[in-house]
Structures are given as C-alpha cells and as structure tokens.
Amino acid sequence: MRVKATIETIQVLALQGLGFRGHDESSTSLNQGNLIELLKFKERGNDALESIIFKNAPQNAKYTSPKIQKDILYILADRVRNMIFDEVARGYFCILVDESQDKSKKEQTALILRYVKNDGLLGERFFDIMGVKNTYALTLKKEISNILSQFNLPIQNMHDQGYDGASNMRGEWNGLQALFLKDCPYAYYVHYFAHRLQLALIAAAKDKPNVWQFFSHLSCIVNLVASSSKRLGELKSFHRSEVENMLASGERQSSKWANQIGTLHRAGATRWSLHYESVRNLIDIYDASCVVVESLNKSTNQQIRGQANGVYKVMKSFEFTFILHLVDNILGIMNALCQALQQKTQDILNVMKLVSTTKALLQKLRQDDWDTFLANVVSFCNRHNIAMHDMSSPYERGTSCRRQQDHIIIEHHYHFDIFSSTIDFQLIELEHRFNDGVVKLLSLSSPLDPSGNFNLLMWIIFAILPRNVIPKISLLRTSML
Incomplete structure (x- = not known):
C-alpha cells in the first residue's frame, strides 16, 4: 500500500509537470514539498493508509526518498516507451x-x-x-x-x-x-517548415536596415512602457478611457471580445507570430502608449527622462509609423501560414496552398495596394498628430554635415526603397525556402495520406503496376509521411 500510494502520487505530479521535493522536508517543516504533502492529503480519512505510512512506516521502507522517486520515474518512462514501441510495431x-x-x-x-x-x-x-x-x-x-x-x-x-x-x-x-x-x-x-518561415522573416528583417532599426525601436518602446506595474496601470487606464470615448462617439462597435483592454507584448525570438502581436498591440493602443512615454519626460530620473524623450521622438516620426504599418500588413498576411505551420496535426496540402496564397497576397500588396496603404498611413498620422513629409519634396540621404541628394522625391524613397524593397526580400526568402518544386511534390503526394483513401489508391496501384514497382511505392509512402 505504501508503494502504491507513492506511485500514484508520482504519476499525478509527473502528469502535471510539478516538482517533487521541497526546500525543507524535515518533520518540523510547514511545507515538506509536493510529494510528501500530497501523500499526507491522501492519508486523510483513510485509516488503513494512515496506519502504515510516515511515522508508522519502518525507517528503511518509507518509499519516499529521492532515489525511490527516480527509480519509479524511470520505470514509468520505460513503460511509456514500450507502449510507443508497440505502436511502431517494428x-x-x-x-x-x-x-x-x-x-x-x-x-x-x-x-x-x-x-x-x-x-x-x-x-x-x-x-x-x-x-x-x-x-x-x-x-x-x-x-x-x-x-x-x-x-x-x-x-x-x-x-x-x-x-x-x-x-x-x-x-x-x-x-x-x-x-x-x-x-x-x-x-x-x-x-522544419515552421523554422523555415521564421528564418525567412528574420533574414528579410536583417537585410533591410530600416526594418531592423524599427524592431530595435519597438523593443525599446515595450521595455520602457512595460517595465513597471505602475506604467502598465497607467497604460491600461488611458486605453480604457480612449475605448469608452470611442464607444460613446460610435467610432467602435460594442460586441463580445471586441474592446478588450490590452497592453504591449514583447516580440519573442522563437515565434514570429509574437512579432505580429507586438506590432498589432502597439497600433491598437498607440495613443495610450504615447501618453505614458510623454509622462516619463517629467521623471526625476535623468536616465529614464532621456530614454523617454528619444522614444517619444521615434514614435512621433513618420518613418516609424510608415514601417509600423508595413510590418503589420506583411505579418498579417503571413499570420495564417505561421499558425498552420505550428499546428500539431498538420494538413500538409492545406499548408502548401497557404504558401502559394501568401506569395500571391504579398505580390498583390506590392503591385496594387501602394495607394491604399499610403492613404491608411496618412489617415493614422492625421488622427494622432504625427508630422507628415511633403511627399513631392526632394529626398536627401546622409548626415546633417554631409548630405547627398539622390534627385528623387520622398514618395519615391518610401515607395521603392522601403515598401517594395522590404516585400521583395520577403518574397525572395519565401521562394528560396518554399520553392515551387517542393510545393508541387508535396501537393502531388497528398493521395498518399493514410487517413484518406489510401487503401483504395493502393488497390488500384496493385492492379495496374508491375509487381517489382510496388515495394518502391510503399517505401515512398512511408518516406513522405
């Protein structure tokens, strides 16, 4: 009964991914760790168990020592592996x-x-x-x-x-x-397909200095605003007031989960979808974030005041706003593909269709949607009092001490040097990592899916093909899976 109680407790802890041992497991401790505390809970109301464990157990047969715990875990792990071996069935x-x-x-x-x-x-x-x-x-x-x-x-x-x-x-x-x-x-x-997408996006971001600098600024904004609970509280308070005013004026529609009070999220290094969430959140609570950063300009801490001043100037610049919306559009198009590649039960044919659709949507954004995109950026700048450039003015490149004039206008710079160039990098990387040959091969292999009509397909193949070809078909099926 002692062994059984220990095994059942270890099973529960292992299933939930909890630690076994406590900081102090002595008899005078108020918390002796998860294993012992669960065993104590298990013995309550069970007279038979209470009479044979802990104080009533022999000193060398309590079955709660770290060595016994590890031995039981190894036995459980071996049983799981043997079940997997039976499923593989050689x-x-x-x-x-x-x-x-x-x-x-x-x-x-x-x-x-x-x-x-x-x-x-x-x-x-x-x-x-x-x-x-x-x-x-x-x-x-x-x-x-x-x-x-x-x-x-x-x-x-x-x-x-x-x-x-x-x-x-x-x-x-x-x-x-x-x-x-x-x-x-x-x-x-x-x-890994999901890893390929991650590398494609990262490579494109690194190859474009403007995009790389944007993500650097975005990280500084999130770190400054979300570094303390007080600032997060102010951010949510300003955002709540903004949402209430917009609901009252009819600018927002009231529906379930439509007007959640959000916050800023850091862009994770392992999942590119987290970058999309970070960009999307900043757009949603842009005004509230600016108010919090501007309030830090009055801080008595000189370092924080300097950081806030620099971050506020970046947030109110047209170039930052332009790239913010560009990245939002690109990552929004790729978000469906990113989510599909990270699913446990992956429909490879659907993913291949999403790859082709993603390339087509990016190409459409580049060729046809410049005017609509620029109009959205201008509208955002007007709503949030961001100074606009005269898009027909000459564009000057370089530092203030030595400027080089390229004889192009500012609109040409934003259209071709940033907008089109960034999308081109994305398309090149996607084509490199998801080329048409791979997409076509995997699409043609969809009839080999064992969850579909594979048995019917195999009967047809057996009836038509020579016998010496059939083993190769079986090997191809397993390799594709």
Whole structure:
C-alpha cells in the first residue's frame, strides 16, 4: 500500500509537470514539498493508509526518498516507451531532433518519433531527452543510435529526419543527416517548415536596415512602457478611457471580445507570430502608449527622462509609423501560414496552398495596394498628430554635415526603397525556402495520406503496376509521411 500510494502520487505530479521535493522536508517543516504533502492529503480519512505510512512506516521502507522517486520515474518512462514501441510495431518511423541548453548550461537533446500506427493514422510521440557533451554530429548520431537500439528500433527502418537548419544537422557531407543517410538510404532530411518561415522573416528583417532599426525601436518602446506595474496601470487606464470615448462617439462597435483592454507584448525570438502581436498591440493602443512615454519626460530620473524623450521622438516620426504599418500588413498576411505551420496535426496540402496564397497576397500588396496603404498611413498620422513629409519634396540621404541628394522625391524613397524593397526580400526568402518544386511534390503526394483513401489508391496501384514497382511505392509512402 505504501508503494502504491507513492506511485500514484508520482504519476499525478509527473502528469502535471510539478516538482517533487521541497526546500525543507524535515518533520518540523510547514511545507515538506509536493510529494510528501500530497501523500499526507491522501492519508486523510483513510485509516488503513494512515496506519502504515510516515511515522508508522519502518525507517528503511518509507518509499519516499529521492532515489525511490527516480527509480519509479524511470520505470514509468520505460513503460511509456514500450507502449510507443508497440505502436511502431517494428515498422518504419521518422525522427525529429532538436537541442537546447538547460538552466545549468548543459546541452539537452530531445528525440521525437513520428510513425504510422496500425489504424493508419499518424502518431507523434516524445521519446527521450538526453544530455550530450557537445553538439557535434558524430556525438548526436551515437547517442540517438544507442537509444534506438536500446528499445529495439532498427536504424534501417528510419525513413525521415527532421532537424533545424544548423550546419551540424543539415551538413551535406558531415552533418547528422548525412551520417544517418549512410546507414539508411531512405532517411531523407526535411528542414522544419515552421523554422523555415521564421528564418525567412528574420533574414528579410536583417537585410533591410530600416526594418531592423524599427524592431530595435519597438523593443525599446515595450521595455520602457512595460517595465513597471505602475506604467502598465497607467497604460491600461488611458486605453480604457480612449475605448469608452470611442464607444460613446460610435467610432467602435460594442460586441463580445471586441474592446478588450490590452497592453504591449514583447516580440519573442522563437515565434514570429509574437512579432505580429507586438506590432498589432502597439497600433491598437498607440495613443495610450504615447501618453505614458510623454509622462516619463517629467521623471526625476535623468536616465529614464532621456530614454523617454528619444522614444517619444521615434514614435512621433513618420518613418516609424510608415514601417509600423508595413510590418503589420506583411505579418498579417503571413499570420495564417505561421499558425498552420505550428499546428500539431498538420494538413500538409492545406499548408502548401497557404504558401502559394501568401506569395500571391504579398505580390498583390506590392503591385496594387501602394495607394491604399499610403492613404491608411496618412489617415493614422492625421488622427494622432504625427508630422507628415511633403511627399513631392526632394529626398536627401546622409548626415546633417554631409548630405547627398539622390534627385528623387520622398514618395519615391518610401515607395521603392522601403515598401517594395522590404516585400521583395520577403518574397525572395519565401521562394528560396518554399520553392515551387517542393510545393508541387508535396501537393502531388497528398493521395498518399493514410487517413484518406489510401487503401483504395493502393488497390488500384496493385492492379495496374508491375509487381517489382510496388515495394518502391510503399517505401515512398512511408518516406513522405
């Protein structure tokens, strides 16, 4: 009964991802940690259990020590892996691998298996996490091979590899995918699609100095406004008053979830969709953010006053407002594709259609929507008292001490040097990472989806094709999955 109570408690804690041990587990402690406190809760009202655990248990058989906890966890993990092995059923599988540093700066590598279950549906299971001394390709291959062989998963049955685009993973000669290809000729390497989109957007942002500078300014604005609870409180208060006035004047419609009082969010480094949320939030609460930043100009802290002065000038500049709306339009178009690429159950045919649609919408924005876009930016500037340029004036490039005149007008600079050029970078990167050949191949492979009419398709193939071709079709199906 003691062992069973400990196992059930550990199962609950592991399922919820909670820590087991407490800071002080002595008998005089008011909080002895999650494991012991849950066991105490479990014994309440259970006389049989209360009579055999803790004080009534033998000193060497309480079954609550850290070693016992780890032993039980290892047993549970092995049982889960054995269930996954039964689902794979000695069939073909794919591996997904990624590494990262934990809080103690040690490299940890996660291994995920993707396979077709007996019912024809795709299964994707987290299989193991392993500590590695380094991230060299040979080291990773050795560790992964050891884990697979330990659970009787033949490396020869591997039919796909999914990694990021790091050189040690995708290297054509000495990368991890190349090392596995020597042992498994059908283990084709696929770069994560969601990661490709992330890299495409980041590369485009870095190649355009104006866009890179915009995100730098955006980070400063968020850090300044959201760095204290007092400023966040002021931001929400100003935004609430603004929304109430707009509702009263009829500028906003009242409906469920339509007028939430928001705040500024930092742009995350791992998901580009967070950049879109950050840009969208700043546009929604632009006036409230300006009021908070302007109020900091009166701060007694000279450093904060200097930062607020610089940030306020940036926010009230036409170039910042222009790029703010440009990035909002581009990321808004790409948001549907970004969300689709991050879904667990991914419909690859739908994603390929979204890739083509995204390219078409970006091309349309570049060719046809300049006038509409500029009109929206001008309207925003007029509403928020932002000084406008005379778009027909000559554009001068350079510093104040030495200016170089390009013999172009300001509208030409914003239209072609920023608007069209930024969209072109996006289109080039998307074409490079999602080229037409890959899109067409994956679209044509959609009939091989096991959740659809694959069995009917296979019967037709068996009836038409020669017998020596059928095994190759089966291998192609598993590789594509």
